[in-house]
Amino acid sequence: xxxxxxxxxxxxxxxxxxxxxxxxxxxxxxxxxxxxxxxxxxxxxxxxxxxxxxxxxxxxxxxxxxxxxxxxxxxxxxxxxxxxxxxxxxxxxxxxxxxxxxxxxxxxxxxxxxxxxxxxxxxxxxxxxxxxxxxxxxxxxxxxxxxxxxxxxxxxxxxxxxxxxxxxxxxxxxxxxxxxxxxxxxxxxxxxxxxxxxxxxxxxxxxxxxxxxxxxxxxxxxxxxxxxxxxxxxxxxxxxxxxxxxxxxxxxxxxxxxxxxxxxxxxxxxxxxxxx
Amino acid sequence: xxxxxxxxxxxxxxxxxxxxxxxxxxxxxxxxxxxxxxxxxxxxxxxxxxxxxxxxxxxxxxxxxxxxxxxxxxxxxxxxxxxxxxxxxxxxxxxxxxxxxxxxxxxxxxxxxxxxxxxxxxxxxxxxxxxxxxxxxxxxxxxxxxxxxxxxxxxxxxxxxxxxxxxxxxxxxxxxxxxxxxxxxxxxxxxxxxxxxxxxxxxxxxxxxxxxxxxxxxxxxxxxxxxxxxxxxxxxxxxxxxxxxxxxxxxxxxxxxxxxxxxxxxxxxxxxxxxxxxxxxxxxxxxxxxxx
Numbered sequence: 001x002x003x004x005x006x007x008x009x010x011x012x013x014x015x016x017x018x019x020x021x022x023x024x025x026x027x028x029x030x031x032x033x034x035x036x037x038x039x040x041x042x043x044x045x046x047x048x049x050x051x052x053x054x055x056x057x058x059x060x061x062x063x064x065x066x067x068x069x070x071x072x073x074x075x076x077x078x079x080x081x082x083x084x085x086x087x088x089x090x091x092x093x094x095x096x097x098x099x100x101x102x103x104x105x106x107x108x109x110x111x112x113x114x115x116x117x118x119x120x121x122x123x124x125x126x127x128x129x130x131x132x133x134x135x136x137x138x139x140x141x142x143x144x145x146x147x148x149x150x151x152x153x154x155x156x157x158x159x160x161x162x163x164x165x166x167x168x169x170x171x172x173x174x175x176x177x178x179x180x181x182x183x184x185x186x187x188x189x190x191x192x193x194x195x196x197x198x199x200x201x202x203x204x205x206x207x208x209x210x211x212x213x214x215x216x217x218x219x220x221x222x223x224x225x226x227x228x229x230x231x232x233x234x235x236x237x238x239x240x241x242x243x244x245x246x247x248x249x250x251x252x253x254x255x256x257x258x259x260x261x262x263x264x265x266x267x268x269x270x271x272x273x274x275x276x
Numbered sequence: 277x278x279x280x281x282x283x284x285x286x287x288x289x290x291x292x293x294x295x296x297x298x299x300x301x302x303x304x305x306x307x308x309x310x311x312x313x314x315x316x317x318x319x320x321x322x323x324x325x326x327x328x329x330x331x332x333x334x335x336x337x338x339x340x341x342x343x344x345x346x347x348x349x350x351x352x353x354x355x356x357x358x359x360x361x362x363x364x365x366x367x368x369x370x371x372x373x374x375x376x377x378x379x380x381x382x383x384x385x386x387x388x389x390x391x392x393x394x395x396x397x398x399x400x401x402x403x404x405x406x407x408x409x410x411x412x413x414x415x416x417x418x419x420x421x422x423x424x425x426x427x428x429x430x431x432x433x434x435x436x437x438x439x440x441x442x443x444x445x446x447x448x449x450x451x452x453x454x455x456x457x458x459x460x461x462x463x464x465x466x467x468x469x470x471x472x473x474x475x476x477x478x479x480x481x482x483x484x485x486x487x488x489x490x491x492x493x494x495x496x497x498x499x500x501x502x503x504x505x506x507x508x509x510x511x512x513x514x515x516x517x518x519x520x521x522x523x524x525x526x527x528x529x530x531x532x533x534x535x536x537x538x539x540x541x542x543x544x545x546x547x548x549x550x551x552x553x554x555x556x557x558x559x560x561x562x563x564x565x566x567x568x
Contacts, residue, residue, distance in 0.1 A: 010372050017367075017376075021383045024447065028386065030409060031398055042407050091292035094285040106289060113300050115556020117504050119525045120549035123532050123542050124303035124310060127317070147299040150292055179284045208391045210507045211525070215533065226393035230511060233397055240401065247394040254389045262382070269448070270455045 035061075035245035042241055057245035061232075066246045068221065069228030070253070076138055076213075076224055077206045080145035085198050087146070088153035089191070093183055095154070096161040097169070110158075113151030118211065126215050136218045144212050149202040156201075156271060160194040161187060193267070200268035207254065225250045304549060311542035318536050329543035338519045339544070342527045345434050345509075349441070349502040349523070356442040357449040357498050358491060364446070365453030366479050381454060384447030392444070396511030399440040403427045403512075430520030433513055437521060441508050449494065456490040457483060489562065496559045503551050524548050 034042060035057050037050040094100065095107055125144060126135075134140040169182045177185070210226040217223050223231065229250060232243050258265050311329055315322040333339050364384070368377045387395065402409045403426040411421045423429075426436040460483065468478050484491075506525035509515060515522040515530055522530070524544060532541030 013367060013373075017364075017373075017380055020364075021380060024383055024387060024443065026409075027398055027402055027443070030402065034401075046407055046409055046412060087292040087295065090288040094288050098281065098285060100282070100285055106293060109293065109296060109301075111560055112556075113296050114559065115553050116300055116304065117500070117548050117552040119504055119506065119528060120307060120545045120552070121300065121303035122528065123538055123545055124306040125299065127306070127310075127538075128303065130317070143295075144299065147295050150296055151300070154292060179281060183288075204389075208393070208507075210391075210393055210510070211529070214510075215529075226391050226507070229391075229393055229397060240407065243397060244401070247397055251390045251394055255386060258385075258389050259382075266451060266455065270452055 031244055031248055031251075034241055035248045037241050039239060039241050054241075057239075057242045058249065060239075061242050061246035061249060064242070065220070065223075065228050065232065066225070066249050069223055069225045070250070072138065072222060072228075073207060073224040073226075076142050076145065077203055079142045080149065080206045081199050081202045083142065083146040084149035084153055084202050085195060088150055088157050088198065089188070089195065091150075092154045092157035092161055093187060096158040097164075097166075097187070098179070107158075110151050110154050114155065116151075118148050122211065122215060125212075129216060135216060136222065138217070138222055141213055141216050141224075144216070145206045145209060149205060153198045153202060156198055157191065157194055160191060164190055194271070196264055197268035197271040200265060201271070204254070204269075307542050307545050307549070311539060311546050314537075314539045316536035316538050317533075325539065329540045332540065333543050333547070338522055338527060341519055342522045342524045342544075345521060345523050346503055346505065348434055349438050349505055350499055352435075352438045352442065353445075353498050353502050354495060356446055358495055361446050361449035362453050362487070362491070365450045365457055366483055368450070368454055369457045370475065377454075381447075381451060384450050386447070387444040388448035390444070392441075392507035393511050395440060395444050396508055399436075399443075400427060400512045403436055427513055428517060430517045433517060434521045437508050437512055440512070441505070449498075452494060453487070453490070456487055460486045492562045493559070496555055496562065500552055500555050500559075503548065503555070 030046075033049060034046075036053045036055070037057075038054060041048070041050055091110075095103060095110070129135055129140045129144075164187060168186050169177075172182050172186060208226065209224070210230075213224045213227045214230075217227060220228075220231065229243070229246055232238075232246055312324060312326060313322050314325050314329070367373055368380060373380075401407055405411045405421070405425045405428070410426060411424055414421050414424065424432075427433050464482050464486070465478060468482055473481065504525055505523050506529070509521050509523050509526045510529070513521045515526045519527075524547065528541045528544040528548070531537050531544060
């Protein structure tokens with residue numbers, strides 16, 4: 001009797017989980033299908049399958065800008081990620097494994113950086129960048145994006161460096177290795193997992209970034225994907241199904257990357273969020 | 277040796293620190309100074325007004341609407357992304373779910389891989405009464421939808437946006453909690469099983485207390501995120517209809533970059549800074565808590 005009730009309960013929970021899964025998937029399926037429809041079909045029957053599967057929307061979306069936006073986004077994201085991760089790798093080293101007087105101050109500076117919301121610097125950064133005549137350049141966006149990733153990346157890498165056994169560099173010291181050599185030959189190779197995690201966190205953040213891109217970039221040829229999509233959506237004669245096709249194309253890269261590297265992703269994101 | 281070390285330290289630290297100081301800390305200070313002036317990016321006039329921008333802000337109805345909307349975002353996000361996610365994660369870790377855990381986990385997680393911009397554009401259409409999915413569905417279950425326009429009515433818009441954000445991020449938090457639960461020592465559960473503790477009791481007596489730190493840290497992250505929220509609103513309603521969905525960040529954007537009242541916008545930015553800074557202090561505290 002009790003067992004039967006338990007079975008029923010489990011069945012009910014399964015049912016709810018499946019219902020929730022449907023709720024999650026439905027908009028995604030709708031996106032992909034809508035991308036194949038004509039505008040007319042969308043207005044007439046939002047639920048129905050397209051009468052003819054139109055690849056055209058995807059091709060048009062790609063040609064009307066998504067291809068270019070993807071290229072821009074990739075460039076900005078890769079450069080920002082490389083910049084922030086490498087600078088953080090360097091900065092974290094003395095902060096975690098060397099001793100010097102002002103260390104505490106710099107650690108606090110990093111930790112303090114974790115608390116600063118990009119929103120509160122938006123206007124001053126805009127002004128500063130305008131002042132050095134770097135408005136509407138990808139360089140400005142790359143630097144700004146990188147800077148906001150540094151505190152967290154440094155913090156994560158610091159924590160990781162601290163966990164590496166000190167006996168390793170002591171024996172290297174005795175062998176006459178210099179600090180730089182210890183860093184390059186011992187610490188860095190051991191840190192691959194945390195570097196991968198940091199890169200994934202940073203990549204995802206920069207890839208999605210809209211606010212700064214929106215304020216800093218003006219010319220259409222420089223825009224990143226989020227900004228480009230808003231552009232497409234805002235046009236006077238919006239071709240809705242084409243915009244949707246664009247959003248599908250924009251979503252595919254990260255989802256594929258996730259499906260291929262689930263383990264690294266989960267490790268990266270949990271490193272990122274369980275600790276901030 | 278000492279001297280050489282000093283040089284290395286400077287070389288390693290300087291690039292990151294210079295960037296942080298110049299692009300993170302200095303802008304905050306400049307922002308505060310800016311908030312004491314009336315100025316615009318387009319006009320050359322700039323006059324000192326003291327704290328006028330702040331007094332104006334506290335008497336500005338839209339500012340309080342923004343605070344209220346951020347608050348709605350905070351509360352609903354905490355309920356869904358801490359409460360619901362935690363329950364989902366705990367159930368996924370139950371024996372009878374193990375077989376399908378991976379499939380559910382992956383499906384729930386996928387929306388969080390999409391850009392908030394994409395989700396915004398898609399939901400803007402899904403919510404639309406003319407070409408969306410929600411209204412026909414409600415009609416199918418017998419609800420009169422003639423007055424329902426989720427993003428178009430000022431009373432429902434902010435909730436529609438918040439729900440969309442939960443759709444996107446619940447699965448993300450589920451994964452974080454699943455991983456955290458997996459890190460709880462198995463023998464705690466075994467001991468409880470010997471004592472005859474049921475599922476609910478095990479959750480309350482072991483899982484919850486063991487996850488305390490994770491929950492606190494995640495809650496602070498969600499809080500900070502909800503204070504900063506910009507993309508979701510900007511893409512779907514731009515703060516409208518009227519000013520009903522304005523949040524602090526979108527209001528700051530509108531006032532500064534659309535109305536060119538940069539001084540006033542700086543004051544709003546400073547409020548965001550203060551709120552996130554206070555939350556950040558708690559976050560720091562919880563990190564130290566973890567390191568002990």
